[in-house]
Amino acid sequence: MEQARFIIAVALSFxxxxxxxxxxxxxxxxxxxxxxxxVQQPIESKSSASDNFYKLQExxxxxxxxxxxxxxxxRVFEINTPLYSVKINEKNAAITSLKLMNYNETxxxxxxxxxxxxxxxxxxxVLVGFxxxxxxxxxxxNYTSDLESEKLVLDKGSKEVKLYWKSPEGxxxxxxxxxxxxxxxxxxxxxxxxxxxxxxxDRLFVSLESYNVGNKSTNSFEGxxxxxxxxxxQVKLKNIEEKNTYPGVIKWISVQDRYFMSAVIPMTSTExxxxxxxxxxxxxxxxxxxxxxxxEIRPGEQEQIEFNLFFGPKSLKILGGLGYDLNKSVNFGxxxxxxxxxxxxxxxxxxxxxNYGVVIIILxxxxxxxxxxLGAKSxxxxxxxxxxxxxxxxxxxxxxxxxxRMNEELMSLYKTYKINPMGxxxxxxxxxxxxxxxxxxxxxxxELRHAPFIFWIKDLSAPERLxxxxxxxxxxxxxxxxxxxxxxxxxxxxxxxxxxxxxGDPTQAKMMMFLPLIFTVxxxxxxxxxxxxxxxxxxxSILQQHIISRKTA
Numbered sequence: 001m002e003q004a005r006f007i008i009a010v011a012l013s014f015x016x017x018x019x020x021x022x023x024x025x026x027x028x029x030x031x032x033x034x035x036x037x038x039v040q041q042p043i044e045s046k047s048s049a050s051d052n053f054y055k056l057q058e059x060x061x062x063x064x065x066x067x068x069x070x071x072x073x074x075r076v077f078e079i080n081t082p083l084y085s086v087k088i089n090e091k092n093a094a095i096t097s098l099k100l101m102n103y104n105e106t107x108x109x110x111x112x113x114x115x116x117x118x119x120x121x122x123x124x125x126v127l128v129g130f131x132x133x134x135x136x137x138x139x140x141x142n143y144t145s146d147l148e149s150e151k152l153v154l155d156k157g158s159k160e161v162k163l164y165w166k167s168p169e170g171x172x173x174x175x176x177x178x179x180x181x182x183x184x185x186x187x188x189x190x191x192x193x194x195x196x197x198x199x200x201x202d203r204l205f206v207s208l209e210s211y212n213v214g215n216k217s218t219n220s221f222e223g224x225x226x227x228x229x230x231x232x233x234q235v236k237l238k239n240i241e242e243k244n245t246y247p248g249v250i251k252w253i254s255v256q257d258r259y260f261m262s263a264v265i266p267m268t269s270t271e272x273x274x275x276x277x278x279x280x281x282x283x284x285x286x287x288x289x290x291x292x293x294x295x296e297i298r299p300g301e302q303e304q305i306e307f308n309l310f311f312g313p314k315s316l317k318i319l320g321g322l323g324y325d326l327n328k329s330v331n332f333g334x335x336x337x338x339x340x341x342x343x344x345x346x347x348x349x350x351x352x353x354x355n356y357g358v359v360i361i362i363l364x365x366x367x368x369x370x371x372x373x374l375g376a377k378s379x380x381x382x383x384x385x386x387x388x389x390x391x392x393x394x395x396x397x398x399x400x401x402x403x404x405r406m407n408e409e410l411m412s413l414y415k416t417y418k419i420n421p422m423g424x425x426x427x428x429x430x431x432x433x434x435x436x437x438x439x440x441x442x443x444x445x446x447e448l449r450h451a452p453f454i455f456w457i458k459d460l461s462a463p464e465r466l467x468x469x470x471x472x473x474x475x476x477x478x479x480x481x482x483x484x485x486x487x488x489x490x491x492x493x494x495x496x497x498x499x500x501x502x503x504g505d506p507t508q509a510k511m512m513m514f515l516p517l518i519f520t521v522x523x524x525x526x527x528x529x530x531x532x533x534x535x536x537x538x539x540x541s542i543l544q545q546h547i548i549s550r551k552t553a
Contacts, residue, residue, distance in 0.1 A: 077147050077161065081154045081181045084311065085113070093143040093163035093175040094124025098311045100260075107450045107459045116260055116311050118211040120285070125210075125262065126309060128175060128190055131203035131291060138173065141165040156181045170196035184312035185265075185322060191304045194297045201296040205275070205289040206307060208262050210255040213237075213284045220258050220444045224288040225329060226274040227251040232328055235276060237284055244276040251325055253290045256314065259446045263310040264290045265324050313446045316343060332444065335437035343441050350447070356460055357453030357532060360442070364533050367438075368540040371431050375541065379548040384419050435537075442529040453528065457485070460529035477525045485531045490520030492538035499545055 074090035087097035097117050104111040117125055129138055143163035152159060158180040166172045171194055178187030194200055214223030214237035225234045228248035235246070250272045254263035266272070272292055279285040290307075297303050310326065312318065319326040332339035342363065349359045368375070391413060399406040414420070442448060448461040457464045465481025473480045493516035523531055 096124035134202040186309040188307040226253040265308040267306040332440040338437035339441040464528035489535040
């Protein structure tokens with residue numbers, strides 16, 4: 001009976017966790033945004049034109065203004081560093097491609113490098129605009145670059161790439177990118193020079209374009225997020241139409257998927273807005289803007305705002321080393337406080353044992369050792385309950401129709417034999433937070449992405465399949481094959497069930513025998529890393545249950 005209650009409790013807890021995590025977890029992760037007490041101003045300058053702008057003025061005074069020809073063909077520049085390869089188009093001075101050199105699209109040997117800018121984003125990303133549309137033509141601006149060569153290899157140091165454009169009114173926009181060989185951060189300076197005869201007052205924004213984000217069925221957050229007033233704000237796709245503006249002191253805005261993120265980081269946190277536009281709901285096409293407060297730029301004056309851009313992996317080690325509280329973008333939900341220490345421990349062990357599958361097994365053994373006393377107490381309580389089953393059957397036969405008397409006699413029996421009726425369930429349920437934390441961490445951590453284990457298991461972050469079939473299998477997501485680890489895991493659950501004979505209602509006993517099958521179906525699409533953990537946890541539980549049963553026999 002107690003074993004049945006425990007397994008039902010685990011199953012229900014597991015289902016509740018999955019449902020809650022999928023539909024509501026974003027609300028649990030996000031704190032209420034409080035109004036900022038102090039507002040800092042962004043890094044900017046008001047002055048007469050800089051040297052670069054003086055050169056632009058000289059060019060623009062010539063016939064046909066060659067520096068600002070709108071009809072000239074736009075060039076595409078490629079900058080290659082050891083960490084990424086980026087392409088910038090003179091059209092909107094936008095980033096149209098960014099491939100990560102240390103990450104591939106798939107686990108295949110001949111796989112392409114991971115592309116962070118989907119081809120469906122026609123105009124690229126990191127776009128600059130004005131909320132009041134005071135600068136005409138900026139939406140399709142054809143910038144001019146100072147680069148002569150269209151391909152640059154940057155093995156060390158840094159390199160600035162300047163692009164500038166002049167509006168019909170005489171507003172000059174300059175975007176200055178700074179690429180470095182040893183960091184994922186890309187510097188961005190946006191300068192606005194007013195060469196018109198009138199003052200302009202508007203709100204500048206820098207936007208990130210994202211496609212097919214936030215509408216996939218995953219157990220991790222995907223979509224736009226920001227660190228506002230030191231609180232993480234994560235916005236699900238379905239909530240954008242209800243609320244699309246999030247004000248406060250913003251440290252960064254970003255767009256995240258399961259393993260990677262793009263971010264705009266103002267060099268000085270300031271009162272601003274994250275504003276979201278859902279362009280194609282079904283395809284998850286989202287524009288995420290960092291919107292600055294309104295500024296007035298008088299004729300002859302210049303404003304300059306500095307940012308850092310990040311395009312890279314959601315690695316706690318990398319993000320923590322960059323600063324700006326970017327590591328807060330990695331959030332494992334309810335049990336984040338447990339998941340992150342486990343992740344640090346996993347990476348620490350990997351430094352000595354360079355196989356994440358082996359590391360998961362070692363962590364499972366450590367967890368089982370840590371919870372061994374609780375498990376022993378649970379199995380001991382189950383054995384004691386099984387011993388008094390004949391007495392329970394007599395009470396049920398004698399007082400089955402009198403619930404009040406039945407409960408009184410039952411409590412008296414427990415007291416006589418010094419048995420805690422919940423002793424078999426509570427110690428095991430206490431371990432569930434660790435499991436849920438480990439589950440979420442193993443699902444999201446980029447360290448397991450494409451990490452091999454042994455033989456056919458080439459990716460611990462994906463469901464494992466032995467052989468690939470050309471036909472579909474019910475309840476299984478592609479690729480279709482034999483989920484060997486999952487089947488073995490189900491077998492271990494069946495062995496556990498047989499080791500603890502069901503007692504009480506025969507109907508309940510039959511139902512309990514289906515639980516291993518149910519769990520097998522649930523786990524069939526889980527990542528190999530999680531299945532590996534659950535499998536070895538079962539094996540260790542069988543061993544512990546056998547030891548305790550022999551001692552209390």
